[in-house]
Every structure is written in structure tokens, then in C-alpha cells.
Amino acid sequence: MSKKTLEIAALIVILVIPMFLNFYYLWLFCLASIFATYTLSWFLMEKLCGRTSFGHTLPFGLTAYIAAIAIFFKYPLYLMPLIALLVAMVSATIFYATSFLDRVKFVFATFLYSIVLWEFAPFVVIKGDMLYGGEEGFSIPMLPTKAVYLFSSCLLFVTFVFLIVLHNSKLGLKMMAVRDDEEAALAIGINVKQIKVLNCVFSSLFASFAGLMYTLHFSHVDPDIFSVENAVFPFIASVFAGGYLVPVIGSYILIFASKYLNSILPQFHLFLYAIILIISPKLRRFSNARG
Amino acid sequence: MLVVKNVSKTYNSNVVLKDVSLELKKRILGIVGPNSSGKSTLLRIIAGLEKPSCGKILFRDKDITRLNANKRVELGIVYAFQIPRPFYRLTVLENVMIGCLIRNGENIRERAIKICKMMGIDHLINAKAKVLSQGELKLLELARVIATEPEIILLDEPFAALDKKNAKVVKEKLLEFKRMNYRMLITAHRFKILRDIADGFVEIKEGKIRRYHVEG
Numbered sequence: 001m002s003k004k005t006l007e008i009a010a011l012i013v014i015l016v017i018p019m020f021l022n023f024y025y026l027w028l029f030c031l032a033s034i035f036a037t038y039t040l041s042w043f044l045m046e047k048l049c050g051r052t053s054f055g056h057t058l059p060f061g062l063t064a065y066i067a068a069i070a071i072f073f074k075y076p077l078y079l080m081p082l083i084a085l086l087v088a089m090v091s092a093t094i095f096y097a098t099s100f101l102d103r104v105k106f107v108f109a110t111f112l113y114s115i116v117l118w119e120f121a122p123f124v125v126i127k128g129d130m131l132y133g134g135e136e137g138f139s140i141p142m143l144p145t146k147a148v149y150l151f152s153s154c155l156l157f158v159t160f161v162f163l164i165v166l167h168n169s170k171l172g173l174k175m176m177a178v179r180d181d182e183e184a185a186l187a188i189g190i191n192v193k194q195i196k197v198l199n200c201v202f203s204s205l206f207a208s209f210a211g212l213m214y215t216l217h218f219s220h221v222d223p224d225i226f227s228v229e230n231a232v233f234p235f236i237a238s239v240f241a242g243g244y245l246v247p248v249i250g251s252y253i254l255i256f257a258s259k260y261l262n263s264i265l266p267q268f269h270l271f272l273y274a275i276i277l278i279i280s281p282k283l284r285r286f287s288n289a290r291g
Numbered sequence: 292m293l294v295v296k297n298v299s300k301t302y303n304s305n306v307v308l309k310d311v312s313l314e315l316k317k318r319i320l321g322i323v324g325p326n327s328s329g330k331s332t333l334l335r336i337i338a339g340l341e342k343p344s345c346g347k348i349l350f351r352d353k354d355i356t357r358l359n360a361n362k363r364v365e366l367g368i369v370y371a372f373q374i375p376r377p378f379y380r381l382t383v384l385e386n387v388m389i390g391c392l393i394r395n396g397e398n399i400r401e402r403a404i405k406i407c408k409m410m411g412i413d414h415l416i417n418a419k420a421k422v423l424s425q426g427e428l429k430l431l432e433l434a435r436v437i438a439t440e441p442e443i444i445l446l447d448e449p450f451a452a453l454d455k456k457n458a459k460v461v462k463e464k465l466l467e468f469k470r471m472n473y474r475m476l477i478t479a480h481r482f483k484i485l486r487d488i489a490d491g492f493v494e495i496k497e498g499k500i501r502r503y504h505v506e507g
């Protein structure tokens with residue numbers, strides 16, 4: 001069996017496990033699968049195009065917010081993918097425009113996007129026909145967790161397979177060339193702009209759909225979806241990155257660990273995030289050397 | 292075939308190329324000049340990696356001055372960097388495959404392997420480019436440009452930073468390119484090293500073409 005097949009098989013096992021667990025764990029696994037998709041969408045940009053974004057809360061959170069508002073005002077559910085699609089296109093445009101900055105500036109610029117959204121989200125307080133969001137956010141009717149998990153696990157599976165196929169395709173090779181040296185890629189005949197556009201579109205699309213799942217899962221959104229903690233989550237979860245399964249497992253572990261630490265002390269999980277961030281340069285160097 | 296017409300280039304107020312005109316008529320033209328004379332700038336302008344401040348580049352009587360670098364590669368003009376710029380995190384084979392991609396054909400892998408064999412780097416195909424020595428990187432750089440199936444290769448100081456032995460290897464490869472009928476523009480600091488390769492020379496000094504020897 002090839003490594004690819006093994007990885008896909010392992011993912012299927014991870015996705016099937018919660019079917020045999022109680023409601024609480026199903027709920028937790030569902031959350032983890034959503035964040036794993038979110039991490040992979042981020043990883044698609046980082047691993048294939050070499051851009052580290054701290055602003056993936058833009059497609060993720062904005063889709064979650066707008067979808068929640070639409071559901072609140074009783075727009076039919078089948079319109080939600082359209083919202084995800086639209087937000088993804090807007091995000092992709094913004095990411096692409098930002099990618100003309102150098103790599104370090106890109107990190108800070110995208111970070112700024114998430115901060116700005118975090119600052120502005122509390123102002124979402126619609127009065128006509130009411131929807132009092134503000135700091136507390138707002139709730140929408142609940143969907144059965146099993147149904148949400150079915151969608152979120154399918155989304156994770158599709159994202160994962162897409163990434164593996166992309167990685168081994170000609171397009172993936174071109175993306176990695178652009179990642180390593182944009183000018184050299186151009187000089188060898190690669191349409192760098194087109195490759196960057198495609199990368200931003202793919203990455204934003206998966207992040208947006210993960211955001212939609214987030215809304216369906218919690219049936220509640222609040223400004224904290226744009227928090228720094230969510231902005232750096234994919235970075236932390238993929239710190240051991242080798243292949244594509246590691247960031248998935250990283251996301252699961254991070255979600256489980258956060259829940260556990262939170263139960264000991266509120267916000268205690270941020271301590272773990274901080275520690276991983278501090279040692280991340282070492283860990284990344286190690287995993288890069290291995291990969 | 293390839294005509295450079297009255298090209299000038301200024302960075303801020305620093306004039307790097309002054310009204311440069313030359314034509315690639317025969318197969319291989321050597322461009323010789325000291326450090327900072329504008330050799331790299333000239334080749335990069337022909338490759339489309341740099342925009343000229345004024346002047347034109349013509350290829351087969353068509354004005355390509357505004358064409359993007361990647362489009363010029365499709366036309367058959369490709370540039371090899373003075374300091375090799377491999378895709379560091381990819382393997383040697385993947386580096387060469389990326390060069391092959393532009394021609395859209397099938398069997399990209401096989402074609403890339405063939406080119407690696409020709410360049411004598413086939414024992415390295417699975418090595419990451421970042422572990423290669425300078426000499427090996429030069430050969431990889433050459434392999435990658437050949438992979439694009441070019442008509443004109445712009446070689447920026449192919450002998451820079453090489454010892455005698457490696458310079459000899461590169462020279463043999465360039466002679467092989469010559470036998471394969473590639474057209475080339477090659478820069479160097481001295482005539483001597485290009486003597487057996489080039490059909491003609493121009494000398495460039497402080498951004499100006501000083502002398503045409505045998506026309507290339």
C-alpha cells in the first residue's frame with residue numbers, strides 16, 4: 001500500500017470512531033473535524049505556496065457570521081454554500097492582493113485582517129426585525145449533531161483527498177516552485193500570478209466551508225470566532241507538519257487538549273498555545289529537516 | 292532572430308545600460324565585460340525579468356518588449372541565473388520536471404530523467420536541491436532550462452564560482468548544446484573561456500557596447 005492510501009485509510013478510521021461514542025464525544029469530534037478542515041485549508045497555502053497566513057479567520061469567521069445571520073433571518077439552508085462561495089471569492093481576492101507583499105509583511109497584513117474583523121464583529125447588531133449580536137453574539141436554531149457531523153466529516157475527507165491529489169499533480173508542482181522561488185518559477189515559464197490566484201481560491205474555499213460547518217455545529221456565533229487564538233490555530237496545529245495527516249491529528253489533539261485544559265481553569269488552553277508558539281521555530285526546523 | 296534595439300536601463304539615477312543594440316544572427320554570441328558592466332541586467336531584460344527604461348526587444352520580427360517572462364519561455368527564450376536559483380525544497384528530478392511542464396506533453400518524468408542523464412546529474416535525481424554543491428547546482432540550472440525546449444538560451448556567467456574541473460564539465464555541456472543547435476547568448480568576464488564556444492563576441496563596458504568582434 002502506498003503512503004497516500006495509508007493516510008487516507010487512517011483518516012477514515014479517525015472519522016468513523018465517533019460513530020461509536022456517546023453524544024459528548026461525537027460533538028467534540030465534530031468540532032475537531034471542522035478545525036482540522038480549517039487547518040488543512042491554511043496548510044494548503046503555507047505548504048504549497050509558502051505563505052503563512054494569520055488571517056484565515058477572514059474566510060472562516062466571515063462565512064460563519066454571514067451564514068448565521070442568513071439562517072437567523074430564515075433564508076433556506078441550501079443557500080448557505082453560496083454564501084461560503086461568495087465569501088471565499090472575496091477572501092481569495094484579498095489574499096491574492098496581499099501576496100504582492102513580501103512573506104514577512106504577508107504574515108502581519110493577514111494578522112491585521114483578523115484583528116480588524118475581531119474589533120468590528122461586536123458592531124453587528126441588526127435592529128429591524130432584531131438580531132442582537134454585539135459582544136455576546138447570537139444563536140440560531142439547532143441542527144442535529146449527527147447530521148452536522150456527516151457534513152463536516154465529508155468536508156474534511158474531501159479537503160484531505162483534494163490536497164493529496166493536488167500535491168501530486170502538475171499544478172501542485174508549479175505551486176511548490178512558486179513557493180520556493182517566485183522569480184525562478186517565472187523564469188522557467190510558470191504563470192506565477194495564475195498559480196497564486198488558484199492557491200488563494202482553493203485555500204479560501206475550504207476555510208469558508210469549514211466556517212459554515214462551525215455555524216451549523218455551534219448554532220451560535222460571536223466575535224471570538226475572529227480571535228487571535230483562532231487565527232493562530234492552524235499554525236500551531238501544523239507545527240509538526242510532515243505530510244497532510246499530521247496537521248489533521250494536530251488539530252484533533254489541540255481541540256481535545258483545549259477542552260481538557262479549559263475544564264481545569266478557564267482559558268488555560270491559551271497557556272498551551274503560547275508554549276507551542278514559543279518553541280515553534282525549533283519544531284518547524286525539525287519537521288522541515290525531516291520532510 | 293533576436294534583436295535588442297536601443298535598450299537603456301536606469302535604476303533611480305544609476306544608468307546601467309546605455310542605448311544597447313545587438314542582434315543574434317549566428318548561433319552563439321558571447322557578451323564579455325567586467326563586474327557591474329550590465330551583463331546580467333541585459334540578459335534579464337531580454338528574458339522579461341526586468342523592464343527596460345526604453346528600447347525594444349524583437350523576436351522573429353515581433354515586438355516582445357511587453358511580454359511577460361513566462362510567455363517568452365513559451366516562445367523559446369529562457370534565462371539561466373548567474374547564481375543558480377533552484378527550487379530548494381524540491382528534488383533534482385522535480386526541479387527538472389517543472390522545466391518540462393511548460394510544453395504540456397505527457398511522460399514529463401521520463402523526459403526529465405533523460406535530461407538529467409544528459410547533464411550527468413542522474414545519480415542525484417532524488418536528492419533535495421538544497422544539498423547540492425555549486426557545481427551540481429550549475430548543471431541543474433542548465434538541465435532546467437533545457438527542459439523547457441528553448442530556442443535561445445540566455446546563459447548568465449555559466450562559469451562563475453566554479454573550479455577548473457567543474458568549469459570544464461560545464462564547458463563540455465555547452466559544447467554539447469552547441470552541437471544540438473541551440474542558440475545562446477553567454478556572458479563572461481573574459482574572452483578566453485568562451486573562445487571555443489561562441490561564434491562571435493561583443494564587449495560591454497559601463498553599460499555600453501564597446502566593440503563587436505565577429506558578429507554572433
Ligand SMILES: Nc1ncnc2c1ncn2[C@@H]1O[C@H](COP(=O)(O)OP(=O)(O)OP(=O)(O)O)[C@@H](O)[C@H]1O
Pocket residue numbers: 302305307324325326327328329330331332333373
Ligand atoms: N535591481 C537593481 N536596483 C539597483 N541597481 C541595480 C539593480 N540591478 C542591478 N543594479 C546595478 O546595475 C549595475 C550592473 O549590474 P549587473 O548585475 O547587470 O552587472 P554584471 O555585468 O552582471 O556584473 P557581474 O559580472 O558582477 O555579474 C550594478 O552597478 C548594479 O548595482
Ligand SMILES: [Mg+2]
Pocket residue numbers: 330331332373447448
Ligand atoms: Mg552578472
